[in-house]
Amino acid sequence: MISIIIPIIAETLVCLGAVSILFWTIRLGIGPTPTSYKVRAAISDILPDHVRGDVVELGCGWGHLIPLLQAQYPHVTIQGWERSPLPALFTHWSRKVKVVRKDFFTADLSNAGLIVCYLYPGAMTRIQQEIIPQLPSGCWIVTHTFALSGCEPVKTLKANDLYQTPVYLYQVRDTLHPATPARH
Numbered sequence: 001m002i003s004i005i006i007p008i009i010a011e012t013l014v015c016l017g018a019v020s021i022l023f024w025t026i027r028l029g030i031g032p033t034p035t036s037y038k039v040r041a042a043i044s045d046i047l048p049d050h051v052r053g054d055v056v057e058l059g060c061g062w063g064h065l066i067p068l069l070q071a072q073y074p075h076v077t078i079q080g081w082e083r084s085p086l087p088a089l090f091t092h093w094s095r096k097v098k099v100v101r102k103d104f105f106t107a108d109l110s111n112a113g114l115i116v117c118y119l120y121p122g123a124m125t126r127i128q129q130e131i132i133p134q135l136p137s138g139c140w141i142v143t144h145t146f147a148l149s150g151c152e153p154v155k156t157l158k159a160n161d162l163y164q165t166p167v168y169l170y171q172v173r174d175t176l177h178p179a180t181p182a183r184h
């Protein structure tokens with residue numbers, strides 16, 4: 001009997017997990033696709049040496065960027081925001097980091113020193129309109145693949161991958177306009 005029930009329970013859980021991920025992928029407009037190893041290497045190279053404030057990853061997915069943030073900023077509070085429940089729980093438990101399971105557009109980012117994200121063009125537009133105006137001056141933003149349109153990055157690197165994926169570093173120079181070039 002147990003040999004029948006356990007596989008049924010396991011299959012049901014796998015199906016529920018897949019449905020949950022699909023549901024949130026459709027709802028959010030993007031799935032928990034991890035940043036690749038080669039892009040992570042470029043991100044490591046572009047991260048600022050020092051940040052004044054918290055490190056916040058918007059849409060932390062399965063947490064692939066968390067270890068490099070923890071290594072670079074061992075004494076800084078690191079927080080992930082992730083709406084999709086399974087990736088959020090996985091990242092919280094496996095990476096030992098606080099993950100807020102809410103829409104990051106509702107986050108209070110007034111104490112952020114560095115924002116990290118890998119999203120899609122529509123979300124980048126909303127970040128520009130809704131998040132950047134509330135960031136403190138001096139806050140850094142690291143993103144890859146999709147840029148903040150109309151903003152001048154402080155630095156751009158290309159990952160050593162097939163797509164030469166661009167990785168961007170921005171800095172908020174006043175509360176409304178993030179794009180004035182600054183020294184890294």
Ligand SMILES: C[S@@+](CC[C@H](N)C(=O)[O-])C[C@H]1O[C@@H](n2cnc3c(N)ncnc32)[C@H](O)[C@@H]1O
Nearest residue numbers: 032033034035059060061064082083103104118
């Ligand atoms: C492409 S994945 C990136 C995952 C991770 N940052 C990485 O680079 O490996 C984008 C993640 O953002 C999450 N996401 C998208 N919009 C969100 C929102 N408004 N609030 C919270 N999470 C969101 C998605 O669920 C997805 O897991």
